[in-house]
Amino acid sequence: xxxxxxxLLMVVLVSYLFVSFFFLRSYAAEDKCRDLQVEITxxxxxxxxxxxxxxxYIEDFEMDPCGKPLGGIDTEKMERTLMSNGVLGSVExxxxxxxxxxxxxTQRIPVMRVMADDGNYYVDAEGQRMAVRTQYQAHLPxxxxxxxxxxxYRDMLPLARYIYNHRFWNAQIEQIYVNERHEVELVPRxxxxxxxxxxVQDFETKLxxxxxVYKKVFSKAGWAMYDTVSLKFKNQVVCTRKKK
Numbered sequence: 001x002x003x004x005x006x007x008l009l010m011v012v013l014v015s016y017l018f019v020s021f022f023f024l025r026s027y028a029a030e031d032k033c034r035d036l037q038v039e040i041t042x043x044x045x046x047x048x049x050x051x052x053x054x055x056x057y058i059e060d061f062e063m064d065p066c067g068k069p070l071g072g073i074d075t076e077k078m079e080r081t082l083m084s085n086g087v088l089g090s091v092e093x094x095x096x097x098x099x100x101x102x103x104x105x106t107q108r109i110p111v112m113r114v115m116a117d118d119g120n121y122y123v124d125a126e127g128q129r130m131a132v133r134t135q136y137q138a139h140l141p142x143x144x145x146x147x148x149x150x151x152x153y154r155d156m157l158p159l160a161r162y163i164y165n166h167r168f169w170n171a172q173i174e175q176i177y178v179n180e181r182h183e184v185e186l187v188p189r190x191x192x193x194x195x196x197x198x199x200v201q202d203f204e205t206k207l208x209x210x211x212x213v214y215k216k217v218f219s220k221a222g223w224a225m226y227d228t229v230s231l232k233f234k235n236q237v238v239c240t241r242k243k244k
Contacts, residue, residue: 039105075095116144118148209235
């Protein structure tokens with residue numbers, strides 16, 4: 001008898017929990033979104049966008065969830081739509097108990113800026129274009145000149161990324177210029193010399209050779225007497241004196 005009573009009690013309890021679960025789930029689905037929270041998780045290291053920008057993107061795509069039933073809010077669709085904007089690195093949308101929809105995003109990181117024949121834009125580490133934003137200021141390698149189908153911005157990316165990540169060269173090189181012959185020239189921040197890199201092939205070796213000249217020659221004799229430093233030829237650094 002006791003075993004039967006325990007069994008019946010267990011059946012009643014399981015049935016109660018089962019019904020309560022679906023009742024609460026149905027109630028939660030009908031409950032409306034009361035708040036939208038946006039967090040930029042990498043904002044401590046990068047300020048390309050702000051939470052206000054993300055709110056604007058949500059409004060532009062007519063995805064504001066506030067006031068809508070939680071059950072009808074498709075967070076996966078929100079993620080896909082926000083990613084299509086082209087300025088975000090990642091997006092995660094989810095619902096919290098109490099009627100809050102949370103949007104957590106990371107930003108794409110620009111590593112160079114292009115102001116050349118084919119436009120004015122940033123480029124991230126993966127080679128994707130990013131729109132220039134006046135409120136965003138960053139110390140990035142600047143690429144100018146004849147950037148086109150012959151020498152594209154993607155061709156320039158490894159060089160720019162290398163300079164961006166190199167402590168000395170990022171401080172020393174102000175601009176990467178592509179001349180009319182599609183040769184690359186580097187414009188230093190200090191001095192008025194032209195550093196003729198030539199092609200972008202073997203740029204690391206060329207810059208290593210130039211570093212040796214900086215350390216062994218320019219650090220002692222100075223570089224004010226030279227107007228051109230050519231790295232075009234393999235394992236050679238050719239310095240041309242200024243004309244008097």
